[in-house]
Amino acid sequence: MKYLSRSLFGGAVALMSSVVLAEPAKYLFQPPVTSVARDIFDLHTSMMWIITVIFVAVFGVMFYSIWKHRKSVGHKAAQFHESTTVEIAWTIVPMIILIGMAFPATRVVLEYKDTSNPDLTVKATGYQWKWGYDYIKGEGEGISMLSTLTTPLDQIEGDAPKGENYLREVDNMLTVPVGKKVRILTTADDVIHSFWVPEFGVKQDAIPGFVRDTWFRAEKEGIYRGQCVELCGKNHGFMPIVVNVLSADKYTAWVASQKTASVGAADDAAREWTKEELMARGEKAYASVCAACHQPTGQGLANAFPALAGSKVVAGPAIDQIKLVLGGRKGVFMPNSQMPAQSMLSDTDIAAAVTYTRNAWGNHADPAIVQPSAVKAAR
Amino acid sequence: MSQTTAATVAHANDHALDHGDHAHGHHPTGLMRWLTTTNHKDIGTMYLWFSFTMFLMGGVLALGIRAELFKPGLQLWHPEFFNQLTTMHGIIMVFGAIMPAFVGFANWLVPIQIGAPDMAFARMNNWSFWLLPPAALLLVISFFVPGGATAGGWTLYAPLTSQMGPGMDLAIFALHILGASSIMGSINIVVTILNMRAPGMTMMKMPMFVWTWLITAYLLIAVMPVLAGAITMTLTDRHFGTSFFNAAGGGDPVMYQHVFWFFGHPEVYIMILPAFGIVSHVIPAFARKPLFGYSSMVYATSSIAILSFIVWAHHMFVVGMPAAGVLFFMYATVLIAVPTGVKVFNWLATMWRGSMTFETPMLFAVGFLFVFTMGGFTGLVCAIAPIDLQIQDTYYVVAHFHYVLVAGSLFALFSGTYFWLPKWTGHMYNEAMGKTHFWLSLIFFNITFFPMHFLGLAGMPRRIPDYATQFADFNMIASIGAFGFGFSQLIFLAGVVKCIRGGEKATAQVWEGAEGLEWTLPSPAPYHSFEVPPQVK
Numbered sequence: 001m002k003y004l005s006r007s008l009f010g011g012a013v014a015l016m017s018s019v020v021l022a023e024p025a026k027y028l029f030q031p032p033v034t035s036v037a038r039d040i041f042d043l044h045t046s047m048m049w050i051i052t053v054i055f056v057a058v059f060g061v062m063f064y065s066i067w068k069h070r071k072s073v074g075h076k077a078a079q080f081h082e083s084t085t086v087e088i089a090w091t092i093v094p095m096i097i098l099i100g101m102a103f104p105a106t107r108v109v110l111e112y113k114d115t116s117n118p119d120l121t122v123k124a125t126g127y128q129w130k131w132g133y134d135y136i137k138g139e140g141e142g143i144s145m146l147s148t149l150t151t152p153l154d155q156i157e158g159d160a161p162k163g164e165n166y167l168r169e170v171d172n173m174l175t176v177p178v179g180k181k182v183r184i185l186t187t188a189d190d191v192i193h194s195f196w197v198p199e200f201g202v203k204q205d206a207i208p209g210f211v212r213d214t215w216f217r218a219e220k221e222g223i224y225r226g227q228c229v230e231l232c233g234k235n236h237g238f239m240p241i242v243v244n245v246l247s248a249d250k251y252t253a254w255v256a257s258q259k260t261a262s263v264g265a266a267d268d269a270a271r272e273w274t275k276e277e278l279m280a281r282g283e284k285a286y287a288s289v290c291a292a293c294h295q296p297t298g299q300g301l302a303n304a305f306p307a308l309a310g311s312k313v314v315a316g317p318a319i320d321q322i323k324l325v326l327g328g329r330k331g332v333f334m335p336n337s338q339m340p341a342q343s344m345l346s347d348t349d350i351a352a353a354v355t356y357t358r359n360a361w362g363n364h365a366d367p368a369i370v371q372p373s374a375v376k377a378a379r
Numbered sequence: 380m381s382q383t384t385a386a387t388v389a390h391a392n393d394h395a396l397d398h399g400d401h402a403h404g405h406h407p408t409g410l411m412r413w414l415t416t417t418n419h420k421d422i423g424t425m426y427l428w429f430s431f432t433m434f435l436m437g438g439v440l441a442l443g444i445r446a447e448l449f450k451p452g453l454q455l456w457h458p459e460f461f462n463q464l465t466t467m468h469g470i471i472m473v474f475g476a477i478m479p480a481f482v483g484f485a486n487w488l489v490p491i492q493i494g495a496p497d498m499a500f501a502r503m504n505n506w507s508f509w510l511l512p513p514a515a516l517l518l519v520i521s522f523f524v525p526g527g528a529t530a531g532g533w534t535l536y537a538p539l540t541s542q543m544g545p546g547m548d549l550a551i552f553a554l555h556i557l558g559a560s561s562i563m564g565s566i567n568i569v570v571t572i573l574n575m576r577a578p579g580m581t582m583m584k585m586p587m588f589v590w591t592w593l594i595t596a597y598l599l600i601a602v603m604p605v606l607a608g609a610i611t612m613t614l615t616d617r618h619f620g621t622s623f624f625n626a627a628g629g630g631d632p633v634m635y636q637h638v639f640w641f642f643g644h645p646e647v648y649i650m651i652l653p654a655f656g657i658v659s660h661v662i663p664a665f666a667r668k669p670l671f672g673y674s675s676m677v678y679a680t681s682s683i684a685i686l687s688f689i690v691w692a693h694h695m696f697v698v699g700m701p702a703a704g705v706l707f708f709m710y711a712t713v714l715i716a717v718p719t720g721v722k723v724f725n726w727l728a729t730m731w732r733g734s735m736t737f738e739t740p741m742l743f744a745v746g747f748l749f750v751f752t753m754g755g756f757t758g759l760v761c762a763i764a765p766i767d768l769q770i771q772d773t774y775y776v777v778a779h780f781h782y783v784l785v786a787g788s789l790f791a792l793f794s795g796t797y798f799w800l801p802k803w804t805g806h807m808y809n810e811a812m813g814k815t816h817f818w819l820s821l822i823f824f825n826i827t828f829f830p831m832h833f834l835g836l837a838g839m840p841r842r843i844p845d846y847a848t849q850f851a852d853f854n855m856i857a858s859i860g861a862f863g864f865g866f867s868q869l870i871f872l873a874g875v876v877k878c879i880r881g882g883e884k885a886t887a888q889v890w891e892g893a894e895g896l897e898w899t900l901p902s903p904a905p906y907h908s909f910e911v912p913p914q915v916k
Contacts, residue, residue, distance in 0.1 A: 024849045027833045029769055040765045047763060051756045058727065059749065065730045066745070070737075071667070077734035077892075081669040090724045091717060098713045101763060106706060108765040113702040156845060158452045166451065166848050186699075191539040192632055194697060194772060198838040203697045203768050207633060208538060209626020212699030225847075229772040229840040231532045233539060234459040237843030303525050304459060338542065 030198040033220045033245075037201030039108045047101060054097075112201070115215045118183035120176060126186070126193025126206035126228065128340050129235035129292065133174050136185070140255040143262070145172040146344060148288045149238050153296055156238075167237070168225040171288065173244040176218065177251035183215045190340050194230035197243055205230055218245040235292050269347045269372040275355070278369060282356025285349040289342065290357075298361040309361035318370050321354055322378045343379070347372040414509070417501035418906060419486045422508050424803075426483030427796075429511055431872070433475030436519075438865050440468040445827075445861035448854050453845055461844035462530035463546075467518065469533025470550065473650070474557045475515055477788050481653040482507075482564045484795055485592050487803065489568060491897040491904055492586045494577025494913045499570040500563075507563040514556040521546035521553075532842060534643070537624030537635040540613050547617065551610045558603040565596035565603075572596075577896070579915035583674065586895050590677050591656030594684045598645045598652075601688075606642040609635060633698050640691035648687045650784060652680060654791030655722060658744045660895070661794050662726050665741035666733025667892035672725040679718035679725075686715050696767045705764045712762040716755070723752055738890075739813030743794030746821050747787060754782025757832065772842075775835025781828045793820070793871065798893075800878055801885035805903030808878040812870055819867035826860030 024030055032038040069075045120138030124131055127146075135143040147170045154160040156167075163169070176182045186195050186206035196203040200216040218224070227240040246254060287296065293305040300307035308314050313321055328341035342350065351372040358365035406412055416422060443464045447455045456464070486504065490497055498504045521528040526544025529535065540547055572593045576585070585593075612623040613635070622628020624635045663670045670676065692700060692708040700708075726748055735741070757779040761767050770776060793816070801807050830853035835841075839850045846854065885902040896913060897904070 024837065026837050026849065026852075028836050030838060036765075037769075040769055043763060044760065044766050044769075047760055047766065051759070055753075055756065058723070058752065062727055062730065062745075062748065065727070065732075066735065069666075069731065069733050069735055071734045072736070075732070075734050077667040078732040079668060080732075081671050081673070081729075083672075086728070087672055087675045087721065091721060094717050094720045098716055098759075101759070102710055102713050105709065105763045105765050109702055109705050109709070112765065112768065113705070156453055158454065162451060162848055167845060168847050191542065192536060196772075196840075198769065201765075201769060203771060205698045207626075207698070209632070210699075214699075226838070227840060227843075231462070231536070231539065231842045233542065234457075234462065234530075236462070237458065237840075237845050301457065304457075 032201060033199045033218050033222070033224065034201055034216045035219075036108065036112045036216065037199060039111065040201045043105055043108060046104070050097065050101065112214070115183050115213045117181065118215060119180035121183045121185065122174065122176070123185040123187065123211075124174070124195050124206065124241075125344075126188035126190075126195070126232065126239075127344060128190050128233050129228075129239040130289075131170075131174075131193075131195075131228075131239060131241060132189075132344055133172075138180075139177070139252065140175075140258070143255065143258045145258075147172045147174065147242070149240060150288070151238075153287070153291065165225065168227065168240045168242065170240055170242045173223065173242045175244045175246060175251065175254050177248050178218055178221050178245050179248075181215055181217045183213055185211050185213050187211045189344070191232050192230050193228045193232045193239070195226075195241060196229045197224050197226035197241055199224045199226075200243075203229065218243075221245050221247055238292070265346060265348065269376065272371060272373075273348075273351070273369075275359075275369050278352045278355040279359060281348065282352035282354070283360075285345070285353040286356050286360075289345065289349075290353060293339070298357065298363075308357050309363060311357075311363075314357050314363055315365050318354065318358075318365075318367055318374065319378060321358075322350065322370065322375055325350055325354060326375075326378060347375040347379075350375045415505070417497070417505050419490050419498045419501070419504065420803075420904065420906065422498075422504050423483045423486030423488075425508050426479050426486055426511075429508070429515070430476045430478075430480035430483060433471050433479070433515060435868070437468050437471035437476055438868065440464050440471065442861060442865050444468060445858040447844055448846070449858040450855060451846055451848050451851050456844065458844045459530055460527065462532075462842065463522065463528040465842050466530050466532055466535075467522070467528050470554070471518060472784075473533060473646070474554065475511075475518070477650050477784065477792075478557075478561060479511060480792050481592075481595070481650070481788075482561070484588075484653065484657070484792070484799075485564070485568050488799065488897065489571055489589055489592060490575070491802075491900060491908045492589050492895055493572060493575060493580060494896050494909045494915065495571060495575035496907055496909050498567050499575060500567045503563050504567055507560045507567065510556050510560040510563075514553040514560070517549045517553040517556070521549035524549065534636075534639060535610065535613065536639075537613055537616065537632050541617055541625070548614065551614050554610055555607060558607050561599050562603050565599040568592055568596040569600070577909070577912040577915050583677070584915060586656075587659035587670065587673070587676060588653065588656035591652040591659075591680055594680050595649050595652045598649050598684055598687070602642040602645045602649075605638060606646075609638040609642065612638075633695070636695050636698065637692065640694045641688075643694065644691040645684070645687040647780075647783075648683055650788045652684070654747070654788045655680065657791045657795035657798070658726065658747055660893075661740045661744040661798050662729050662748075664798070664890050664893040665738065665744070666730050666735050668729060668733040669894075670725070671728035671731075672721075675721055676725055679721040682718040683715060686711065686718070690715060693762060693764075693767070696764050697771050709762060709764040713759065716759055716762075719755055723748065723755070738797075739808070739810060739817055740794045740798035740890075742814065742817040743790050743797065746817060747790040747794060750786030750790065750821070750824065751783060754779060754787060757782060770835050772840055773835035774831040774839045774841055777841050778828050778831035778835060781831075785828070786824055790820070793817075796871075796875070798890070799897070800875065801889045802897055802900070802902050802904055804879050804882075805885055806878050806882035807885050807889075808874050808882065812874040812877070816867060816870040816874060819870065820864060823860045823863035823867055827857050827864055828860075830854075830856050830860075 029041050032041050121136045123134040123136050130146055130148040132146050135141055150169050150171050151167050155162050186204045188206040188208040193206040195206055202214050202216045204212055204214040222245055224243045294300050294308050298309040326343045328339045330338050351370045354370045359368055524545045527546050529543045529547040529550045531539045615621040616623055622630040624630045624632050659670055690712045693712040761779055797813050834850055834853050839846055887901050888898050
């Protein structure tokens with residue numbers, strides 16, 4: 001019955017929208033890939049049926065009355081104005097319907113609140129404006145990454161055609177194995193963010209200073225796209241959550257590749273970099289992290305974000321600039337706003353971004369180059 | 380209801396009329412009249428014009444939002460300014476437009492509906508109004524200070540508010556002033572209703588609008604100080620090193636949300652209960668049939684008010700409450716549907732077998748009933764915690780609360796304005812303009828907000844300046860609807876101005892089926908209403 005009602009409702013909607021399979025749903029929840037998301041989908045469907053019935057009944061009566069009980073058709077007004085029986089009836093009946101609605105929901109609440117016995121635990125940290133993922137327990141333990149929007153600015157500003165996954169694409173996807181219970185611990189570094197993947201039926205605020213949790217068990221491999229849903233400042237709309245669900249084998253291979261990459265990154269941070277290497281990497285790091293406020297042109301925004309082109313800090317000693325990037329600073333224009341600390345970035349990325357700003361847009365700082373080792377020493 | 384308002388008015392009327400016209404002579408004229416007035420009608424008029432001005436201002440901000448969202452990509456505004464638009468749109472509409480509009484109605488109607496000469500505290504009445512323009516000014520100025528207006532959402536969640544510039548402080552001061560004004564207004568209304576009713580008007584004979592406002596006033600007195608507390612803690616966290624909501628100092632950001640929504644949920648009913656009152660006058664008048672279930676209406680309104688204090692955390696289903704907390708707030712929230720349903724059924728029963736005509740006030744009242752109930756349905760959907768998990772902080776919620784706030788509160792305000800405007804001005808408004816205003820508002824409202832349900836279900840978060848391309852179609856439709864809705868309101872303005880300037884003379888009764896003391900007064904109602912209290916049997 002449940003299945004029937006879902007397919008009826010879903011079918012009607014599918015007809016209405018002529019949804020192509022690969023396209024995201026337009027009129028309803030995205031196709032669920034976890035048991036919780038499916039239960040929510042079913043709850044919503046049965047709610048909509050009940051509501052449709054009440055809607056037709058109530059407004060059927062109203063429009064009948066509007067049609068028949070008009071002065072213009074010569075209807076004379078009755079003068080009744082009270083009936084205790086009727087009042088009791090329309091208090092009790094809705095009460096029963098409401099219990100019928102809330103009762104099945106109770107089971108789902110208990111289901112989605114049960115985060116016990118996970119196979120894999122990942123901490124998701126909200127930053128202004130990106131996500132950090134730390135694999136805490138289970139296969140892949142120790143993996144740590146930042147996940148930042150990769151949609152280029154020219155697409156956002158309309159100078160280039162928008163890509164297929166506009167605003168919902170990232171450099172590092174949260175990668176998890178299929179069929180395993182994944183517990184997500186959420187927290188935040190600055191303000192409240194919220195972790196949401198619609199297909200999983202998972203939404204949990206990420207609160208600075210506190211750890212909350214939620215869970216999902218994805219039943220199908222694939223890439224699922226959500227985004228931050230708690231207003232977290234200027235780039236709230238630009239911090240998506242993209243989850244890559246892999247088969248057990250592929251996941252194991254992915255974990256191995258991450259371990260190699262992190263060894264490589266450690267080597268990278270230890271060696272000396274050339275200016276060209278730093279500038280190339282720095283341009284990318286600047287574009288994904290710094291440009292949101294300081295702008296791609298380095299000009300900042302009047303009364304909001306200081307320009308880096310011609311900035312005294314950038315022209316000054318390298319150590320001061322590194323410390324500022326690591327520790328953030330009080331706002332220049334607004335005493336209460338601040339540049340968030342960027343200490344979650346790697347030594348190499350900070351060194352590269354700092355080097356980039358010291359040489360871009362006509363800046364000629366001395367020293368021109370900052371090595372990752374200098375950042376490590378400054379931490 | 381017939382026995383409740385079937386009032387016989389002694390000779391008070393003619394008496395009031397005689398003195399009414401002379402009374403003007405003793406008062407200052409021009410600007411000083413409005414600055415110093417203690418007359419409930421003058422003050423009511425000022426409240427209504429103030430709220431309409433704020434409504435247009437909030438509306439312009441909304442059009443700024445919809446213009447940016449017309450298509451994907453950043454076209455018009457930087458994201459930080461977009462956030463200022465959404466935040467200030469919310470604050471201005473809630474605190475500047477809807478709330479003062481209902482206080483304006485209360486000023487105009489409570490004394491003439493209960494047979495009182497004026498409000499109980501006439502000077503305080505003046506002061507509660509004149510607090511509003513400075514508060515509005517602070518909100519406007521905040522756009523021009525460094526960093527601009529506050530951009531933390533109208534809910535002003537900590538700790539995001541700690542990052543805002545001086546615009547945030549201006550908003551806090553403005554809200555404090557608006558809150559003080561609301562509390563004074565409410566005390567005035569409570570005292571007036573409890574002490575100044577005409578002889579014979581027992582509590583259970585009071586007009587519904589008076590009942591709903593009495594309950595609303597108590598809600599306001601209970602929760603405005605709570606809001607003041609929340610924003611004061613925000614202020615000291617920002618400037619004086621306290622850590623109420625700062626985890627690093629031992630505070631809790633979620634505590635802010637609990638305090639805010641303990642204010643915020645009753646606030647929702649503050650904005651809808653007087654609307655229920657207005658509709659409870661309009662529907663019986665045009666059905667030519669007494670209100671069905673008067674006493675159950677009173678009990679239902681009281682139940683809604685009481686329940687509104689124990690449902691606040693349904694705004695916070697995704698902060699990570701324990702299962703027991705989620706279940707409690709889900710059940711309590713669902714329970715509110717019962718008294719709300721009773722009200723809807725009573726209005727339907729009032730229409731049933733009446734002899735209805737559909738002048739503009741009735742159109743807006745029926746429109747209210749239809750569209751508000753749809754907002755009630757989506758409210759039920761939101762109340763079911765697991766479903767809310769998917770739609771919290773999405774456009775579904777935006778659709779839901781605009782269905783109850785625009786189609787609910789605002790449509791009721793329009794209905795009430797057209798209903799009592801002849802009594803206020805002495806002229807009939809232009810019916811064709813009124814009807815055009817209604818149909819355009821209803822159609823454009825639905826074009827704007829209905830697609831937002833789909834957007835929310837499909838996964839578009841609220842408060843974002845740019846969105847994934849699969850949301851483009853419905854956003855475009857919503858933006859077109861919003862501009863249509865916005866410009867339709869100019870018809871209302873033109874209709875009201877035209878009515879004030881002249882038009883067909885209104886009779887004292889105005890509407891064939893209208894009942895209540897206010898219709899025993901001539902139109903326009905004299906400057907001083909009842910110098911000798913009427914007798915209510």
